[in-house]
Structures are given as C-alpha cells and as structure tokens.
Amino acid sequence: MGSLSFLYFGTVIVLTAVLVVALRKPMYSVIALLVMFFHIAGLFVTLHAEFLAAVQLIVYAGAILVLYLFVVMLLNVKEDDSYQRQFRLGMGLGLLALAEVVYIVSAAGLPEEPVRERATAAVSAGNTETVGRALYTTYLFPFEVASLILLVAMIGAIFMAKKGMMGPETPKAVQAVESK
Amino acid sequence: MTPLSSYMILSAIVFVTGVVGVLIRRNIIMILLSIELMLNATNINFVAFSYYLDNVAGQVFVFFALTVAAAEVAVGLAIIIALYRGKATIAAEELNLMKW
Numbered sequence: 001m002g003s004l005s006f007l008y009f010g011t012v013i014v015l016t017a018v019l020v021v022a023l024r025k026p027m028y029s030v031i032a033l034l035v036m037f038f039h040i041a042g043l044f045v046t047l048h049a050e051f052l053a054a055v056q057l058i059v060y061a062g063a064i065l066v067l068y069l070f071v072v073m074l075l076n077v078k079e080d081d082s083y084q085r086q087f088r089l090g091m092g093l094g095l096l097a098l099a100e101v102v103y104i105v106s107a108a109g110l111p112e113e114p115v116r117e118r119a120t121a122a123v124s125a126g127n128t129e130t131v132g133r134a135l136y137t138t139y140l141f142p143f144e145v146a147s148l149i150l151l152v153a154m155i156g157a158i159f160m161a162k163k164g165m166m167g168p169e170t171p172k173a174v175q176a177v178e179s180k
Numbered sequence: 181m182t183p184l185s186s187y188m189i190l191s192a193i194v195f196v197t198g199v200v201g202v203l204i205r206r207n208i209i210m211i212l213l214s215i216e217l218m219l220n221a222t223n224i225n226f227v228a229f230s231y232y233l234d235n236v237a238g239q240v241f242v243f244f245a246l247t248v249a250a251a252e253v254a255v256g257l258a259i260i261i262a263l264y265r266g267k268a269t270i271a272a273e274e275l276n277l278m279k280w
Contacts (some may be wrong), residue, residue, distance in 0.1 A: 006182040010190045017194045017217055021201035025207050033213060040220055047231040049239050050247040058225075059246050064216070064253045071257045072209060075264050083204040084273070090203030094196045101192040110184040114232050127239075134236045135243065153251030160258040163265075165252075 001044065009043040012036075024079040026072045037061045051128040167177060187228035195221035208270045209265070212256050219249050 016036035023029045037060045044053035084090070135143055193253030194217055223242045230238025264270055 003182045006186065009239060014193050014197075017197040020213055021205070021210075026207060026213075029210060029213055033216065036207065036217075036220070040224065043224065044227055047227050049227045049230065049242075052223075052227060052239055052242050055243065055246060059250060060216075060220075064250060067253055067257055068209070071260060075209075075260070075270060076209060077209060077270065082206070084206055087204045090200050091202070094200040097199065098192060098196045100195075102189055105185045105188045108185075110188070110253070111196055111232055112183045113181055115234050119261065130236050131239050131243070134240050138237075139240050142244060146244055148184070149247060149251050153254045157254040157258040160255070160262045 005046050006043070009046070012039045013043070024081075026077045026079070027037065027069075030068050030072060033068075034061055034065050042130045047076060051131050184228060184232045188225060191221040191228070194218075194224065203241040205271060206271050208275075210261055210270055211272065212253070212260075215252070216249065220246060 016032045016039070019032040020029045020036065023032060037056060040051040041056040041061075044050070044056060046076055198214040198217030198221065201217060202211050205211055205214065223245055226238040226242045226245070230236060230242075260270055262273065266276065269275075
C-alpha cells in the first residue's frame with residue numbers, strides 16, 4: 001500500500017516536472033506545475049506531514065501559482081520556438097549530476113525503515129501541534145526572521161512594480177504599442 | 181515500506197529537471213518556474229528525512245523554504261514586470277546589459 005502510493009505520486013511528479021520544462025507554452029507549463037504541487041502534497045500526506053500538505057496546497061497552488069498565471073497572462077508571453085543553444089550541454093550536465101546523485105544515494109546506506117514507529121507522542125499530539133510547538137519554541141528567532149523576509153519582499157515587489165520607479169517614464173512596451 | 185533512498189532519487193530527478201530547465205529555456209518566467217521545481221525537490225527531501233529520522237525539524241525547515249519561495253516569487257515577478265516595461269521583452273538572451 002505504502003509503496004503503491006509512492007509509485008503513483010512519484011511517477012506523476014516526475015512526469016509533470018519534465019512537462020514543466022519541456023512544454024513550449026508557459027501557460028501549459030504552469031498548469032503542469034499545478035498538478036505537480038497537488039501530487040507533492042499527496043506525498044507529504046503519506047509521509048505524515050499533514051500540516052505541510054495543507055500549506056503546500058494553500059501557499060504554492062493557491063498563491064504562488066496564481067501569481068505566475070497572472071504574470072503569464074498579463075505579459076501575453078509568446079511560446080518559445082526553440083530551446084537555448086546550449087541544449088545538449090545542459091542535458092548532458094543534468095544526466096551527469098543525476099547519475100552522481102544516484103550513485104551516492106545507493107552507496108550511502110540510508111535507513112530502509114523509519115527509525116521509530118510513529119505511535120509515539122509526536123503522532124498522538126497531532127502533526128500540526130508538533131510543528132507549531134517546534135516553530136514557536138526552538139525556532140522562534142528564525143520564525144521572526146522569516147516574517148521580516150516577507151516584509152522586505154512585499155516592499156520590494158511594490159517598489160519595483162510601481163510605475164516610474166524603474167526605467168523611463170513612458171515604458172518601451174507602451175512606446176512600441178503607440179508607434180504601431 | 182518505501183526505502184528512504186527512493187525518495188532521495190525522486191527528489192534528485194525533480195531537482196535535475198529544474199537545473200536543466202534553467203539552462204535550456206529562453207523565457208525568464210520559465211526559468212523562475214524551474215527554480216520552483218528545485219525548491220520543491222528539496223522540500224520532498226526534507227519531509228522524507230523528517231519522517232524517517234522521526235525529527236520535526238525537517239518539516240519546520242520546509243516551512244521556511246516556503247516563506248522564502250513566496251518572497252522570491254513576489255520579487256522575481258516584480259522584476260520581470262519592470263523588465264518588460266523597460267525592454268518590451270523577457271527573453272533571457274536579449275537581457276545582456278550587464279554581460280561581460
């Protein structure tokens with residue numbers, strides 16, 4: 001049962017990941033990424049990380065992907081007619097890196113089973129409660145730093161996307177449309 | 181039960197797919213999407229290790245990775261919009277102002 005669900009989720013994740021990179025139209029790539037996020041959330045559930053599965057769906061599928069869709073539609077991106085000219089080099093390097101990782105993982109002697117059966121305190125308290133407790137006690141300072149990162153990103157995004165802050169007053173994109 | 185190494189190989193495949201995507205795509209939006217792939221590959225690894233070693237720190241780290249990913253997307257897409265406004269293109273090879 002456990003390996004069957006891993007097989008399903010793993011297959012779909014790999015397929016959609018390849019589709020994200022291979023598909024020519026950005027819109028299709030974003031949709032493939034959406035399917036991949038859903039299946040990664042499923043994989044998290046089988047690994048007893050229910051809180052992260054929910055966060056994955058809400059933040060990645062709900063917020064980040066909508067931002068991508070928004071920008072793809074806003075900029076009216078054309079489909080790529082070709083890949084970069086270093087296509088072969090990139091594929092070769094990727095395969096090399098993959099072979100290296102597979103070799104290291106197979107030689108590392110990783111545990112086959114979870115070190116402890118999960119019928120312990122961590123499970124009886126619930127996943128969300130365990131994560132929350134760790135987040136607000138041991139990792140309190142990184143948590144505050146993360147909120148600062150979000151604040152900086154918010155201000156930075158507003159600053160850069162605001163008109164007239166970067167580049168000329170009349171943008172080139174507008175000039176190109178007006179001159180037609 | 182699935183061994184931990186299969187999760188690591190799955191995440192390695194997704195990560196390498198992201199790396200190849202960064203190398204071969206011409207569109208900056210596609211390059212950002214490939215970076216999302218890589219971030220998700222590391223997340224799979226963290227959660228798998230958190231389960232197999234019975235340690236919640238991995239899940240907390242995924243939470244922080246999510247925060248950084250959200251910040252990265254907001255800033256990255258703002259940069260893309262500013263670029264498009266200035267140059268009317270988002271093809272990676274035409275943005276060579278700072279190229280040596």
